[in-house]
Amino acid sequence: MLLARVEGNVTATRKHPSFAGWRLLICQPIARDGEPEAAPLVALDALGAGLHQRVILSSDGLAARRAVGDDRSPARWMIIGIVDEVTPGTTALEDATGSHPARPPAPPPPLQ
Structure with missing residues (x-):
């Protein structure tokens, strides 16, 4: 991801028949600070x-x-x-996917 x-x-006068009815967008991969990280993708x-x-991209060609x-x-x-x-306190991808790095456990609640 x-x-x-x-x-x-993307506007195409000719495209693969499987793309009929689909929107094609140019997406710029970005780093956690929002700066471009790699070449744009369709x-x-x-x-x-x-x-x-901001979007999350999957490179799973089989699913696509x-x-x-x-x-x-x-x-x-x-x-x-x-x-x-x-x-x-999180990166954008961690926040968007719900996947957070290992963090120390929260302290237990105080005894009463």
């Missing part, structure tokens, strides 16, 4: 992500091909989540 920011739409969007929204219903589709990247907010 990657954290990314939607940078634009991802399938079934969630309705908007321009400059199943989503479009074509085992021979060139689909690889797919938007699987839209990030609403980031909790202070």
Whole structure:
């Protein structure tokens, strides 16, 4: 999974038949501080992500091909989540996925 920011739409006069009816978005992978981290990617969007929204991308090509219903589709990247907010003290991806690094256990409540 990657954290990314939607940078634009893809308009294609010709595209693979499996992409018919799908939105294709240009997504810029970003680091925890929001800075670009790698080359932009084209991802399938079934969630309705908007321009400059932070999204979670999956690189599971098999799942993307199943989503479009074509085992021979060139689909690889797919938007699987839209990030609403980031909790202070976590990275955006940790907050968005609910996956947090190991933290020391919270102290027990005081005895009464």
